[in-house]
Amino acid sequence: MDPFATLGAPRRFDLDLAALEKTHRELSRALHPDKFASASASERRAALEKAASVNEAWRVLRDPIRRAEALFQLEGIEVGETKEPKPSPAFLMEVMEQREELAEARAKKDLDRVRKLAAAIGERMKAAQERLGAAFDGSSRSADELARLLPLLGEMRFYRRFLDEASAIEEEAEEALLAAEANGEKVHA
Amino acid sequence: MSQSEPRSSALLEIFDPKAPPKPIGIDLGTTNSLVACVKNERPVTIKDCDGDAIVPSVVHYGPSGEVIVGRHAQRLAAEHPRETIVSVKRFMGRGGDDPETRRLGPYEFVPPAEGEPNVVRFAVRGKTVTPVEVSAEILRALKRRAEDELRSVGGAVITVPAYFDDAQRQATKDAGRLAGLEVLRLLNEPTAAALAYGLEKKQNGKFAVYDLGGGTFDVTILVLDDGVFQVRSTGGDSALGGDDMDRALAEEVFRLAGRDPATASPSEVRVVLDLARRIKHGLTDAEIVDVENPFGGSQLSISRARFEELVAPILARTGVACRRALKDAGIEASELDGVILVGGATRVPAVKRYVAKLFGREPLGDIDPDEVVALGAAIQADLLAGQGRPDDVLLLDVIPLSLGIEVGGGVVDRILPRNTTIPAAARATYTTQEDNQTGFEIHVVQGERELAADCRSLARFTLKGIPPMPAGMARLEVTFRVDADGLLSVHAREERTGKEQTVSVKPSYGLDDETVEQMLLDAIDHGEEDLAARKLAEARVEASRVASSTKKSLAADPDLLEPGERERIEAALAALESAVKGTDARRIELAIEDLDAATKDFAGRRMNRAIAAAIAGQSLETVEKSVEHAKGIEAAHAESGPLPPPPPSG
DSSP states (O other), X not given: OOHHHHTTOOSSSSOOHHHHHHHHHHHXXXXXXXXGTTSOHXXXXXXXXXXXXXXXXXXXXXXXXXXXXHHHHHTTOOOSTTTSOOOOHHHHHHHHHHHHHHHHHHHTTOHHHHHHHHHHHHHHHHHXXXXXXXXXXXXXXXXXXXXXXXXXXXXXXXXXXXXXXXXXXXXXXXXXXXXXXXXXXXXXX | OOOOXXXXXXXXXXXXXXXXXXXXXXXXXSSEEEEEEEETTEEEEOOOTTSOOOEESEEEEOTTSOEEESHHHHHHTTTOTTTEEESGGGGTTOOTTOGGGGSSOOOOXXXXXXXXXXXXXXXXXXEEEOHHHHHHHHHHHHHHHHHHHHSSEEEEEEEEOTTOOHHHXXXXXXHHHHTTOOEEEEEEHHHHHHHHHHHHHTOOEEEEEEEEOSSOEEEEEEEEETTEEEEEEEEEETTOSHHHHHHHHHHHXXXXXXXXXXGOOHHHHHHHHHHHHHHHHHHHHOSEEEEOOTTSSSOEEEEHHHHHHHHHHHHHHHHHHHHHHHHHHTOOGGGOSEEEEESGGGGSHHHHHHHHHHHTSOOBOOSOTTTHHHHHHHHHHHHHTTOSOSSOOEEEOBOSSOEEEEEXXXXXXXXXXXXXXXXXXXXXXXXXXXTTOOOEEEEEEESSOSBGGGSEEEEEEEEOOOOOOOTTOOEEEEEEEEXXXXXXXXXXXXXXXXXXXXXXXXXXXXXXXXXXXXXXHHHHHTTOOOHHHHHHHHHHHHHHHHHHHHHHHHHHOGGGOOTTHHHHHHHHXXXXXXXXXXXXXXXXXXXXXXXXXXXXXXHHHHHHHHHHHHHHTTOGGGHHHHHHHOOSOOOOOOOOOEEOOOOTTO
């Protein structure tokens, strides 16, 4: 339930991920099933469960969206697309426009445009994370105050999907380029 | 396999009858298989009397029931194409209707009878064999080879392509059991290779392993840091490899000879495929290879340039997987400290050039790419058997493909995304879609696509007996657990009624436990071994392991015992020790289970202490808090929508 406690990390949004990765590694060293290969079944099972929970905690904490979800949940605020307030019509409108622009850039094979759009969204992702960092900074705040930040989760999920899509488009373009190159080489061979 | 005269080197070794059984590492490859062990702290492959480490993964079924494996079987393949199974690994864990099973090849398949699991079945001399049984024959041959050399063989680590899905892994493990091996671990091939390299060179850094085997392609990006091998990402194609190069060349041979492969006899197909392999090998050094036309007529000649043209699409497919793996790992090609080549197909000059260009650096190849995986497996087996070096070596591997379940609309809800470190566990909560829905159908799938229909179906099961409630009221909690072998088990529980069910995921394409048990019994009919005696021996070994480990734990952490707990554990220990003196395997197993139950809470407390100690090394102030909280599986998975009701017939 509390990935922060599992990894011995402070309950805040901004974390020293490099240090946490080390903690995760040390815990894995202590708990990995390999270390219990000749132990009794109950110890092997206990080690397996703990190792899995340590891995799960690390998976949650290293990802900003899952980390934020965990922080809200620990404050008793439910998350998930059905539980969060609907995004504002203004945001939805903007989202639609951004997506259209991306689709257009893809159709035109305008990679520069794709990269610019992605960079702009990346900036907004960063801004959202900064707001979460300021709110979940380890000091105690009221649930109401924090719940007002809940729409940030939906926004971040959108940004993530957008960035994934943009990099898929870039990848697709690179593949096409490479395929063309390979064909070119064939002609020379 | 033929028994050999003692090799000269064997004469120099002194056989110690009290030496513990030696753990072995097995590379069960598509084309070739190898077995290795650690000797004098160095991994070595175990060779036959001709000094040959490689056992071709070819199994021939003779007219009087004899089974021949390896080089000799390979020689029989052309004459008996249907009785000789080549590259059986391609069929592991696949359905009989899988397109992969229908590609160019000489075999005759038998559709599964009503009620039989949907696995590939070869028709061989009037009986049917499954890929698991064929693979078990290869494993038996390797086990015999190891026994000839080591006398007593302990557990085995068997390698699998990193990109193998759950069904393919399960099939491999079943084959190991069927061959009478204690499978210590399934180990991913690239990780095994990295282990062989990493221990050899004692390097830290970021590495890519490019593994183009006979029938599978894997790429793995991993970080080596003071003995910890952490896999960051893995990608690949479990149906792409050197065989595809052979097939492309074979099709070229048919073309040049003016023949249609569709009308060729099984024996002609086998001859041409073998010829293609020889051409491929020849082109490693020569610019042009001339061969006899297998159908008569003038010589055929194939140039390296033409071959490279033919394999370009295969290489391009590997490139896509490599770029995705780098991206998943969050590592740029320029950040890599080394690229390791694995698999015989990486000997092809065009492959080396392609890899060098892809990663922007010359790949490492100082360990024989055919042997490196088996050597790594031997190291891991040694470590698992507690015989390894004192260095703290640890492998942290990942699941190659996302695991999830089908929710409303046929959409996949991912529970464990690809590249999650194993062992892993996560849970998700679902609700009912319809009023008065009294069952949940749970469809477990693996893959990256959005729709369940496009993913690999691993298992279906139904949780029934839920009292009628309005839609959305029932709450079904589904827990996925993936163990260190990468094998999945699924647990489902309805929270309001407490109704629950656990499945080890096997059925869709695998063999169930009874089938494997039956195969083991069938093996006895062939006079191979006495199952009861083996079960007793296994139970005794397990009993002594459990007893000694329990005693060690009691001695290590006596302060963690609660009042009366030591007495309960010692009573269970005494009962086990008395059971071991008898000959009833079942009684021993039950005593082990009792001891297990008696030590359960104690084991949990010991793990909490281990966690606390590990965290203490990192940050002292938070230890107490962590110990309090680090209990059970902590998953933060949001509610994910309704599950459809099971079909009315079910």
